[in-house]
Amino acid sequence: MILGRIFVFALAAALAAPASGKELSVDRITALPALTGTAPVRPAWSRDSRRIAFLWNDRGMPFRDVWVADEESGAPRRVTDLDQEPKDDSASQGGAFGQDPLAALTRAFAERTRGGVSDLVWTPDGSALVFVLEGNLFRVRSEGGATEQLTVSRASRSQLAFSPDGAFLSWVEEGDLWLWNQANQERVRATSIGVPAIGVVPGARYSRLDREIVSYRWSPDSRHLALEIDDRTNVRKEPIPNYLGEATHTRHLRRDYPGENDFVRAVEVYSIADAKRVRPDLGDFTYRLVNSYGWAPEGPLRLFVDQVSQDAVHRWLWLFNPEDGALRQLWHDERETRNSARLTSSLWRSDGAAILFTSDRDGRHHLHSLALADGTVRQLTGGEWSVVSPAFGGPWVDASARAREVFFVATRKSPYERQVYRMPESGGPPVEVTSLPGVHTPALSPDGTRLALLHSSDVVPPELYVVGAAGGAAERRLTTSPPAEFQEYDWVEARYVTFPSGVDGTTIHGRLQEPAGIDRRDRGRKYPAILGPVYSNTVRNQWPGLTGAFQQYLVERGYLVLQVDIRGSSGYGRKFREDLFLDYGGIDVEDLASGAAYLKSLPYVDPDRVGIWGWSYGGLLTTTSLFKKPGVYAAGAAGAPATNVWHALTGQTENLRRPDTHPEAYRRSSAASYAEDLEDPLMLVHGLQDDVVLFKDSVTLAEKLMLLGKNFDFVILPSATHSYGLKDYVARFVLTKVAEHFDRHLGPGPRASPQR
Numbered sequence: 029m030i031l032g033r034i035f036v037f038a039l040a041a042a043l044a045a046p047a048s049g050k051e052l053s054v055d056r057i058t059a060l061p062a063l064t065g066t067a068p069v070r071p072a073w074s075r076d077s078r079r080i081a082f083l084w085n086d087r088g089m090p091f092r093d094v095w096v097a098d099e100e101s102g103a104p105r106r107v108t109d110l111d112q113e114p115k116d117d118s119a120s121q122g123g124a125f126g127q128d129p130l131a132a133l134t135r136a137f138a139e140r141t142r143g144g145v146s147d148l149v150w151t152p153d154g155s156a157l158v159f160v161l162e163g164n165l166f167r168v169r170s171e172g173g174a175t176e177q178l179t180v181s182r183a184s185r186s187q188l189a190f191s192p193d194g195a196f197l198s199w200v201e202e203g204d205l206w207l208w209n210q211a212n213q214e215r216v217r218a219t220s221i222g223v224p225a226i227g228v229v230p231g232a233r234y235s236r237l238d239r240e241i242v243s244y245r246w247s248p249d250s251r252h253l254a255l256e257i258d259d260r261t262n263v264r265k266e267p268i269p270n271y272l273g274e275a276t277h278t279r280h281l282r283r284d285y286p287g288e289n290d291f292v293r294a295v296e297v298y299s300i301a302d303a304k305r306v307r308p309d310l311g312d313f314t315y316r317l318v319n320s321y322g323w324a325p326e327g328p329l330r331l332f333v334d335q336v337s338q339d340a341v342h343r344w345l346w347l348f349n350p351e352d353g354a355l356r357q358l359w360h361d362e363r364e365t366r367n368s369a370r371l372t373s374s375l376w377r378s379d380g381a382a383i384l385f386t387s388d389r390d391g392r393h394h395l396h397s398l399a400l401a402d403g404t405v406r407q408l409t410g411g412e413w414s415v416v417s418p419a420f421g422g423p424w425v426d427a428s429a430r431a432r433e434v435f436f437v438a439t440r441k442s443p444y445e446r447q448v449y450r451m452p453e454s455g456g457p458p459v460e461v462t463s464l465p466g467v468h469t470p471a472l473s474p475d476g477t478r479l480a481l482l483h484s485s486d487v488v489p490p491e492l493y494v495v496g497a498a499g500g501a502a503e504r505r506l507t508t509s510p511p512a513e514f515q516e517y518d519w520v521e522a523r524y525v526t527f528p529s530g531v532d533g534t535t536i537h538g539r540l541q542e543p544a545g546i547d548r549r550d551r552g553r554k555y556p557a558i559l560g561p562v563y564s565n566t567v568r569n570q571w572p573g574l575t576g577a578f579q580q581y582l583v584e585r586g587y588l589v590l591q592v593d594i595r596g597s598s599g600y601g602r603k604f605r606e607d608l609f610l611d612y613g614g615i616d617v618e619d620l621a622s623g624a625a626y627l628k629s630l631p632y633v634d635p636d637r638v639g640i641w642g643w644s645y646g647g648l649l650t651t652t653s654l655f656k657k658p659g660v661y662a663a664g665a666a667g668a669p670a671t672n673v674w675h676a677l678t679g680q681t682e683n684l685r686r687p688d689t690h691p692e693a694y695r696r697s698s699a700a701s702y703a704e705d706l707e708d709p710l711m712l713v714h715g716l717q718d719d720v721v722l723f724k725d726s727v728t729l730a731e732k733l734m735l736l737g738k739n740f741d742f743v744i745l746p747s748a749t750h751s752y753g754l755k756d757y758v759a760r761f762v763l764t765k766v767a768e769h770f771d772r773h774l775g776p777g778p779r780a781s782p783q784r
Contacts, residue, residue, distance in 0.1 A: 061088030065509025152194035203240030586777030715748025
């Protein structure tokens with residue numbers, strides 16, 4: 029029987045093998061250099077709008093250097109070459125592996141996966157770039173050459189910026205704002221907000237600062253800075269044990285639970301002249317969150333602050349003048365069922381006479397204008413499409429050449445794409461600026477005439493493009509990240525499908541990938557199928573990172589792979605999102621079951637070989653699906669499953685509200701409340717160092733499953749935090765385990781349909 033099973037698997041794999049091209053493997057998709065390349069990040073325009081600086085590695089290694097592309101020629105050139113060969117210190121450590129083999133392997137991993145430059149900014153005259161490398165500041169001329177080290181103490185430095193007048197270089201260091209006077213070369217710590225992190229693990233930094241500046245904005249006159257501050261000093265300390273090393277030790281993480289109001293999020297204004305900070309009284313900072321903020325581009329000094337309540341019910345817009353302390357509430361919106369307030373954004377109109385903001389007041393996220401003079405709100409865009417969240421670029425105004433236009437990213441072309449549009453600030457027909465199918469994240473040039481774009485699609489990993497802001501022209505590609513080997517594989521494009529919900533008939537959207545050469549008319553062979561990784565907002569024409577390569581691997585082995593935009597996903601309107609209200613593990617699990625039913629309705633899918641897997645919230649969806657829907661799935665793999673939402677982060681009160689006011693929603697939404705009906709093969713995977721979903725929750729669930737007499741697999745990742753993809757060896761291990769789980773319980777590739 030065992031030999032027969034091996035033969036069937038081998039035959040199935042052979043039948044599912046690609047018609048041409050090389051065969052993918054988990055080892056290859058997790059190895060270095062990366063098969064899909066290293067994506068360019070952080071594009072930054074020079075002030076004259078003629079050049080784009082960005083961080084990139086053209087050899088597929090993690091270490092990113094500084095690159096510059098001339099907008100006219102478009103040829104990128106590397107201006108730093110800072111990655112050095114790892115130092116072999118094995119001799120000093122006591123032999124090939126040293127006295128501690130684990131420590132030696134860990135050091136080798138750290139050297140191999142150095143991330144390189146992490147931030148950069150142009151000098152005001154465009155002659156040089158200042159950047160951060162492994163905690164220190166450096167400067168290099170824009171044409172390249174020797175680098176100049178500006179600081180000698182390694183620290184957590186980020187958010188480089190020059191003041192509008194070029195007088196100061198600013199950055200955040202260990203949670204505090206620092207200023208470097210370019211005239212006298214004096215460096216000063218402007219604030220004393222940050223404090224040392226607690227519970228630091230040797231060789232790596234995991235803990236957050238107790239207090240820190242999370243973002244800041246210079247005023248147009250360079251005399252003030254607006255600071256967004258997080259303060260966790262009163263938040264509970266969560267112990268997280270670490271069993272690696274000579275002795276077990278515990279780090280403590282400032283981490284809040286839903287219903288706790290100890291986390292302060294505030295906005296302050298810092299004055300350059302007298303080094304004083306002023307905090308406007310915007311209400312309870314443990315309940316009200318900072319959504320966005322910005323300085324008026326024209327007129328008197330004014331700052332708007334966009335606030336949302338922790339439970340998403342309320343939203344406020346404020347106007348603050350730091351010079352005289354005047355504070356005015358401009359607008360307040362309230363809706364009891366809202367569960368996505370932070371999908372919105374705000375910005376100034378270029379003349380400073382109005383605030384432009386996104387809102388779903390008409391059922392879709394659209395742009396609105398709020399006049400400061402009389403408080404009138406006017407909707408600027410409309411239709412059965414959405415201006416998408418700031419995570420995809422958001423809308424903004426350029427205050428120079430195109431000062432009377434607003435640019436935004438929207439689903440107007442397709443719910444599966446994110447294209448850039450422009451239109452007059454006063455409203456009017458949107459003009460499409462981008463046209464390549466896929467998802468765009470834009471950066472507008474200072475003169476408002478060009479866009480730098482990070483773009484990807486189903487079969488094209490992220491690359492840097494440039495396009496004219498007027499629209500009507502094709503995007504011009506500046507980078508090619510994957511190695512030539514990438515073209516030797518058969519990458520399968522997705523089909524976008526719809527099917528009705530089995531509960532209420534709502535149209536559900538899916539992203540389906542099928543093995544190359546599959547004959548959909550052939551009912552004689554039945555293929556296995558996998559839902560996953562399951563999560564919200566997955567049905568996008570974009571490269572899904574490491575999981576995208578893994579999906580391709582599964583498809584190549586003869587699995588159909590389906591992702592479903594469950595209730596709560598954005599881009600389909602307010603009702604679709606708010607159907608999830610108070611109902612994790614409810615309607616979302618039903619939408620996934622509808623996806624499974626759709627797969628089983630396909631004549632070439634084996635209804636007895638459908639699996640499901642997901643990570644984090646996707647792990648909650650996977651475990652709950654197996655607990656509530658026995659027999660629907662042949663197997664499930666749940667990574668870092670959020671099975672106890674009482675231990676979620678406070679952000680989950682957006683959808684679940686507080687546990688003291690809605691305890692039944694928390695019980696109903698926690699997979700740990702179920703498990704009695706589990707009958708299908710389940711594999712739990714969790715990192716011991718997870719700082720988002722606590723490892724203790726998987727341990728608790730495992731104990732319950734054993735008490736119930738259930739059989740399951742439990743895979744432990746000793747050094748992993750929440751994301752398995754941060755370490756290549758962890759990713760290789762996890763994806764191998766997931767693939768083996770489905771191979772064991774579903775079997776890869778088609779099988780002959782039984783005669784009926």
